[in-house]
Amino acid sequence: MRFFDVVTRSQAVRLPSDRQRCYVLGLPARNYLNFVSNSSLGDDDEPEWMLDFAKRESRRVITERMKELEERLEKTRKEEEKLKIASEGFEGPRKRQKFSTPSACRDEQMEDQFALEDYDSEREEDTFPRKGLDSSTSDLSSRTLELLERFKGQVPTIKSAGEDHRDEDVKIFYCSRTHSQLTQFASELRRVTMPSSMPEEINVNPTRDQELTERVKHVTLGSRKNLCINPRVSTLENATAINERCLDLQQAGTTPQQKCPFLPSKEDEVQVLQFRDHALATVKDIEDMGKLGKEIGICPYYASRSVVKHSEIVTLPYPLLLQRSAREALDISIKGHIVIIDEAHNLMDAVSNIHSVTVTLSQLETSIAQLTTYACKFKTRLKGKNRSYIAQIIRLLNSIFQHLRSILENEKASEGAVLPSSLMSGKGVDQINPYKLSRYLQESKLARKVDGYVDFSKNKTERQTSEDRTTPVLFHIHGFLLALMNPSAEGRLFYTKSQSEIHLKYMLLDPTNQFREIVEDARAVILAGGTMSPVRMTDYMNHLFSYVPADRLRTFSYGHVIPPENLIAHTLVRGVQGSEFDFTYDARDSEKTILDLGRTVATLCHVIPDGVVAFFPSYDYLDRVLSIWKKPTPGEQRRTIYDLIGTKKAMFAESRDMTLTTEELLQTYANTIDSGKGACLLSVVGGKLSEGINFSDKLGRGVLIVGLPFPNIRSAVWRAKIEHVEQKAYRQTLGTEANRQSTAKAAGRDYYENSCMRAVNQCIGRAIRHREDYAAIVLIDRRYDKPAVQAKLPAWIKQSMAGSDIRRPAGSAIQSLSQFFKGKRAG
Structure with a gap:
């Protein structure tokens, strides 16, 4: 059963008995059934027929409630379909037409509102809100009050008749890095049809032979920056400024003219309910939620909170889930719920960045x-x-x-x-x-x-x-x-x-302690990602979940959707002119090596069709390579290596200070490939194009990784990171001093290598985006031929890795790639 519901005061279940009459109020349905099944309501056990009646009646109430909600949502869905058809005739918000920006709204404020209230740091709270039975129980019999007091702490707090208990349903909180990724998830969710959660033997209405249908109840949450519809605030274009301006407009001293006209109030209950029904009627992404708020004329940031307790799936970006203050601001709790974190290879870095x-x-x-x-x-x-x-x-x-x-x-x-x-x-x-x-x-x-x-x-x-x-x-x-x-x-x-x-x-x-409260509160935490194995799995076990017992951890690894024959991977130890590809920090500036790299890339561009994406260790090194490639080469009639590659494919390069936006660069790159000429895009590991970009089909028939992008181990930050990992491993290791020091050094080295290979795996994953896709992966550095490095590559790469001979130049690999693509074109 997907849902819990309540037996409220207005629909109390009356249990007839010669010995007593009792009303059980405000209990979630499942808890209620356990309550009447497992508890003694008196000194003697209740008859079996009474328990059966209570169960049937409770189920009837649950089903009626579900049916009522589903009928409301179906009606709302049909209204949305009609509005979509007539969208061109839509006239704007249904409430409070205040979308023009006031010219001098801030100038009317008085200075007094910026004065601080008296503060006493020594004050103590003498009184606390009394938690117990509320005023709605004042007319209950003393026997019922005694019964409720008896089971106090064993059943949830009693709520008013009109209040919902959907917060007690088990929800799925689905979290990803960006709203664009959450939008993709919402798009997939629209394609899913869920079976009804209610038992088949339960009839909603015996006189009507109509199956009860349920829709997936989903809501997406966002920040004020994503959802604000007040132009006085949203145009600030800065999350911190938007948050603060929004809170300013809610201050007690703010004049009515200055308060946000879209903030939900007690007078807006109809609009809030309308917003809830429309939000649940169909699966909506973050843009849909913003449009819905504008249509109804109510703030979607605050109105969406009323939707959460009725939802089964809640989607939200990393910052709103991984930070306690953000969860508190949204008034959401993950206690007892399921948390799914997509793109989880970013998780440790994301938690660290949020708290830095x-x-x-x-x-x-x-x-x-x-x-x-x-x-x-x-x-x-x-x-x-x-x-x-x-x-x-x-x-x-x-x-x-x-x-x-x-x-x-x-x-x-x-x-x-x-x-x-x-x-x-x-x-x-x-x-x-x-x-x-x-x-x-x-x-x-x-x-x-x-x-x-x-x-x-x-x-x-x-x-x-x-x-x-x-x-x-x-x-x-x-x-x-x-x-x-x-x-x-x-x-x-x-x-x-x-x-x-x-x-x-x-x-x-x-980030261990900051993520720990999520692990301890949630019913289950699921981390999912396409490039997590084997590198990220090791990091999670050793760092993020080091305190979790082994029997509580489960790992699952699945192969790629493509067949092995759709991918070929090569390591290049030498270039077409025989130079050894050693791109370690001390050797990579060799002009001879860089020139041979250019000729090798030109040859690869000749045999790999359509689009080729090459990733370099850093912006500085890419700049160094381009400066040499663009110099005239002796004996080449003033032609440069850059020109040589350009004869095969149009050249594009990412840089720190591009005149084009990332979207414009990608669009130009794609248009060039569509024209039939082909293109080569030079990018940077960890740059704007190394993650979250899909180079599917013709956009990425080949991915070249130049060197291994190890972080600068001489930097103060990385020295501190490795020192912290080593100290942690040292404290957790038992045995002799030599053994503890050896284990600590190995942990620091493994953490450092994993950071590098995680970035490599992310870049490799930019190609091969669907079942029919195919591509070539070329790893250009002698170190990629080492078993220890290849062990940190994903299994779907290793199974397609072609053998190499370190004594021979790149010719054999070039020939192998040529045959691979000829076979794909023939197929």
Whole structure:
């Protein structure tokens, strides 16, 4: 059974008995049946006929409720079909036609609203809300109240008659990296027809021979940035600014004219119900939810919350699921539910990035100036604790600013680690209580008040820069200070210098504890991805789930949808002119090797039809290769290697500062291939084209991987990551000191290699996107011929790996590829 329902007060099940009469209210259907089956409602056991009656009656109530909801949704679905047909005649929102941007709405606000309320950090809550029976039970008999009190804690909290209990249904929370991937999932979900969850023997209405049908109940959740329909807010185009502006418009002191006209209120219950029915009537993606909110005239960000408890499948992007504060903002709980995380090869990095934050020297300087201005403006209204804490924050920011400036002026290294104690070495900072300051930052809403006042106080005629208009600087600093006040044991601080600017980053090195609460709350956690085995599986076992007992972990690995003959993979140890392909950091700048690489790529482009995508280790190395390829070659009549490749295929290259957008580059690349000429796209591992892009069919008949993209092990960040992994492995290993050190070193090395091969596997996965697709994979580096490296490739690649002879040039591989594609064209 997919659904739970409730026996409410208005539809209470009355259990006739000579010994007692009892009303059981507000219990979920399954819990109710267990309640009446397994509990003693009196001193003696109830007759069997009474229990059978209770079960039948409860099922009848559940089915009637389901039928009522399904009929509503079917009616709504038919309405949507009619609206779709008549969409050209649609006139706009059905409510509150307020989509024009007011010209001077912010100027009408008064300065008073930016003043802080009195704050007392020592206060304690003396009273707490009393949890127990509510007023709706006041007219129950003393015997019933005694019975309910007796089973208090064994059954869910009683709710009012009109309130739903759908939150107790087991839901699926489906999470992926981007909304575009969630849209693809929604598209597939529309094609699925689910059988009814109700037992066949239950008749909804004995006089009607009509089968009860159910539709998949799905809702997609998004951030305010994705769902806001208020042009005064959505046009800010910055998630932080949109969030803060939305909350500003809901403040108690905001005038009715300034409040958001689309925010649901008690008067909008009809619109909220209408939104819910339309959201559930058909499977909708994030764009559909935004359009629905505009049509009804109600905020889809807030209205979608009413849909969650009625849904079976909830889709949402990584940040909304992986961060506790985001889940709390959406008022969702995953306790007892199923969590599916797609594209899970990104999971560890995603959790770390979400809990990391970067600030710059200029941002710190701006925030100090804003806070000082605010403190001077409201100095007569800042009393006691407010004045003290603002002074502490200014001192702390000054301390961080001075230390970063000294690094910028004196430190020669372009990056390095920073100790928290160094940031807090300024005058008077040692007297700050981190716990109390953190609590003040969260409870006082200081950042919101200051950012709001700064925005308000700007001259109306002054043209604001994009950053001023969209980025609340102090709110960003606020996030960094919280991380600094409550540092994780797995977190580290790093700086990076670039010309006159310096960036300070708090980075989470180990996401285990941040993801642990999801694992412990959820009924089940399913991680799914196309390139997780074998590299990611090892990382998960050793790092993300190291605390989980082995008997609670299950792994499943499936082959590719294509037959093995649709893929051929080669390792190239030598080029067409015999140069050994050694792209290690110390050897890869050899001009001879790069020239031979160019001639080899030109030959590969000759035998591989249509589109070829080549991935390089970094932007810097790609720039180095292109600079040599574009130089005239002696004895070639001034023709360059770049021109040589261009005679076979049109050349395109990704760069950090492209004049074209990624979409424009891909479209031009695709159009060139469609014209019949063929094209070669030079890209970067970890770049914009290495993940989330489908080079299916003609767009990716060949994928070339040049070198192994190992991270810079000399960087401060990677030294810290490997050190953390080694220390963790050392603590978990038993045995002699030598054995513990050896195991720790092996763990660090494996983690480092896995990071490289995970990136390689992602690039390889850009081709072969469906069952009939076919392609060639060419791994260009002598190290790819090593068994230890090949062991970290997916099984579907290894089974199609052609043998190689390291003593021979690339000729044999070229011939093999030519025969492969001739066979595909003939087929």
